[in-house]
Amino acid sequence: MLLKLIQNEWMKLFSRIGTYVMCGILLLGLVTTAAFTFYTKTQEEDLPSKEQWEQELLQENENLAVDEQETNNNYILNYARSNQAINTYRIENDISPYEVTNVWTYIESNNMLIQLIGVFIIIVGASIVAHEFNKGTIKLLLVRSASRNQILASKFITTILFGLFLLALLFGLSFVVGSILFGFDGTAVHLSYIDGEVVERSRILFLGLSYLSSSVKLVMLTSFAFMISTIFRNETIAIALSVMLMFVGSQATNILALFTDWAKYSLFANTNLDVYFTNGPMVEGMTLLFSVVVLIIYLSLFLFLAFLFFKKRDVSI
Amino acid sequence: MQEPMLSLQKVNKMIGRNHIIRDLSFDVNPGEIFGFLGPNGAGKTTTIRMVVGLTGISSGDIRINDFSITKDYKNAIQYVGTIVENPELYPYLTAEKNLLHYARMSKNVTKEDIKQRLELVRLSHVRDQKVSRFSLGMKQRLGIAQAMLHNPKVLILDEPTNGLDPAGVREMRDYLRKVAKEENIAILVSSHLLSEMELMCDRFAIIQNGKLVKVEEVSSEGQMDVASFYRIEVDEPNKAKKLLLDKYVDEVGLDDEIIRVNVTKEKIGKIITFLTNNDMTIYEVIREKQTLEDRFLEATEGEVS
Numbered sequence: 001m002l003l004k005l006i007q008n009e010w011m012k013l014f015s016r017i018g019t020y021v022m023c024g025i026l027l028l029g030l031v032t033t034a035a036f037t038f039y040t041k042t043q044e045e046d047l048p049s050k051e052q053w054e055q056e057l058l059q060e061n062e063n064l065a066v067d068e069q070e071t072n073n074n075y076i077l078n079y080a081r082s083n084q085a086i087n088t089y090r091i092e093n094d095i096s097p098y099e100v101t102n103v104w105t106y107i108e109s110n111n112m113l114i115q116l117i118g119v120f121i122i123i124v125g126a127s128i129v130a131h132e133f134n135k136g137t138i139k140l141l142l143v144r145s146a147s148r149n150q151i152l153a154s155k156f157i158t159t160i161l162f163g164l165f166l167l168a169l170l171f172g173l174s175f176v177v178g179s180i181l182f183g184f185d186g187t188a189v190h191l192s193y194i195d196g197e198v199v200e201r202s203r204i205l206f207l208g209l210s211y212l213s214s215s216v217k218l219v220m221l222t223s224f225a226f227m228i229s230t231i232f233r234n235e236t237i238a239i240a241l242s243v244m245l246m247f248v249g250s251q252a253t254n255i256l257a258l259f260t261d262w263a264k265y266s267l268f269a270n271t272n273l274d275v276y277f278t279n280g281p282m283v284e285g286m287t288l289l290f291s292v293v294v295l296i297i298y299l300s301l302f303l304f305l306a307f308l309f310f311k312k313r314d315v316s317i
Numbered sequence: 318m319q320e321p322m323l324s325l326q327k328v329n330k331m332i333g334r335n336h337i338i339r340d341l342s343f344d345v346n347p348g349e350i351f352g353f354l355g356p357n358g359a360g361k362t363t364t365i366r367m368v369v370g371l372t373g374i375s376s377g378d379i380r381i382n383d384f385s386i387t388k389d390y391k392n393a394i395q396y397v398g399t400i401v402e403n404p405e406l407y408p409y410l411t412a413e414k415n416l417l418h419y420a421r422m423s424k425n426v427t428k429e430d431i432k433q434r435l436e437l438v439r440l441s442h443v444r445d446q447k448v449s450r451f452s453l454g455m456k457q458r459l460g461i462a463q464a465m466l467h468n469p470k471v472l473i474l475d476e477p478t479n480g481l482d483p484a485g486v487r488e489m490r491d492y493l494r495k496v497a498k499e500e501n502i503a504i505l506v507s508s509h510l511l512s513e514m515e516l517m518c519d520r521f522a523i524i525q526n527g528k529l530v531k532v533e534e535v536s537s538e539g540q541m542d543v544a545s546f547y548r549i550e551v552d553e554p555n556k557a558k559k560l561l562l563d564k565y566v567d568e569v570g571l572d573d574e575i576i577r578v579n580v581t582k583e584k585i586g587k588i589i590t591f592l593t594n595n596d597m598t599i600y601e602v603i604r605e606k607q608t609l610e611d612r613f614l615e616a617t618e619g620e621v622s
Binding site (some may be wrong): 001004005006007011012015016017047052135137138139140141142143144145147314315 | 366369370371372373390391394395397399401402403406407408409410414417418419421422423424454463
């Protein structure tokens with residue numbers, strides 16, 4: 001039954017113009033970044049020589065060492081330490097921080113389009129329930145043998161699937177466009193600093209991880225939008241609140257982290273799972289497991305409230 | 318006596334302190350169209366929402382094919398097809414996809430069934446058009462197709478003729494009468510359009526302020542043993558009045574040369590023969606129909622005072 005309900009939701013989603021507009025805007029974004037990258041791309045002859053970039057990195061390390069001495073903020077401390085280590089590693093192993101534009105740098109730069117996807121799936125998550133109430137179709141949806149839980153679940157799952165679809169579209173098309181326009185020249189490794197050591201990773205694995213970890217934030221924000229719109233039946237409020245959270249949430253949490261360790265329990269201190277593979281967490285002592293547990297608690301809370309309200313309420317429109 | 322297909326048993330609904338529905342009980346049998354009448358705000362729509370499980374019941378029970386809508390929702394609701402107020406369809410989906418959507422939510426509905434239902438409501442030629450381009454009549458027909466898709470045993474329609482033109486109303490009426498009879502479905506129709514209900518329904522209930530005022534058969538007055546007023550136009554009214562008073566009735570009205578008597582159908586036949594046998598010419602005999610509207614007003618006014 002649930003599968004058929006998801007099929008239904010998918011059919012409805014892709015019968016609406018808005019969905020195609022979203023896909024179109026995403027494609028437009030891709031074309032824009034491709035054009036921009038194409039005209040500003042770095043060629044072999046633009047790259048600084050080994051002496052030049054070594055000099056730069058040494059200078060940067062000096063600055064970072066000063067930061068490391070002066071700060072007592074964990075995040076800045078970690079940032080300073082890990083970047084020094086990576087810089088030193090580059091000098092020792094002759095891996096330039098500069099490289100010619102290639103498919104990987106292009107995909108990495110498209111990372112910012114994930115924000116756009118975030119806005120889109122927030123819109124879908126906020127409207128997928130509210131829309132049925134606006135049009136009155138919720139009545140015919142509920143007077144069938146599917147339970148209310150199943151119906152709400154199908155809508156949530158559809159929203160998440162739509163987000164994954166957009167991410168896959170972005171990643172896939174970035175790869176195709178990037179490989180055609182920019183080719184595969186350049187280093188295929190990514191450096192990160194974990195537990196006091198610099199680690200070389202395959203580029204494609206790193207990009208996949210970073211796309212996935214960006215989607216964690218999207219799932220959380222979408223669940224939030226979904227909850228608000230189910231409770232208040234108002235997509236405008238849900239979209240506004242969620243998009244606002246998306247853009248200021250991380251910064252607000254960063255500021256909060258300057259004052260108190262309690263910040264580690266806030267949602268946005270934990271949405272960026274990247275940090276465990278790169279610079280280390282915002283507040284000292286946080287671990288990947290801790291973040292995952294906090295995220296699951298938030299997710300459960302959002303969904304629990306959404307289901308509770310959806311199930312209890314009399315439908316009187 | 319067959320088992321009722323839909324049965325309301327002492328249903329109450331409270332919203333906050335307001336007692337919206339009080340001790341409402343009635344049954345709808347298979348094959349009958351049951352009218353549910355009442356002025357605006359009487360609680361018709363609330364009742365219908367309770368029947369289909371959109372709204373909770375404060376006390377009492379509603380049983381569909383003997384399954385309780387509160388305790389056994391899944392079993393009960395599978396026998397129900399409904400249009401609550403307007404046919405709520407997805408404007409951005411085509412007619413066929415709208416039906417496909419609901420078909421996926423029911424067991425055992427095939428593509429073939431969708432095709433048949435579309436044909437039955439004469440929408441086959443526009444099956445690939447978006448519903449947003451449909452006229453109200455077409456939407457209403459698609460709504461019926463949607464409600465009938467899973468072969469329900471109870472059809473619940475809230476104001477089904479709202480906004481339809483006379484031809485549409487007539488078509489709807491004929492269709493409902495047909496499915497009630499042919500598929501032996503129990504149909505509950507709510508409306509405030511009394512003349513319409515009179516033509517469509519077999520029985521009706523009147524509710525006011527959330528209370529049941531009466532349940533009646535629409536056609537009761539046409540039966541042999543039920544008295545009605547008859548007007549008789551005859552060539553010698555005064556003589557006829559005298560003869561009738563002697564022989565048949567206690568009271569005879571005479572107004573503008575027209576005789577008016579209150580008798581049963583059985584008796585009016587005898588009167589006609591009697592007058593003819595007494596060499597009088599009868600031009601016309603008319604039964605004064607008490608319309609549903611009269612009965613409705615009679616019932617609801619009595620309640621107010």
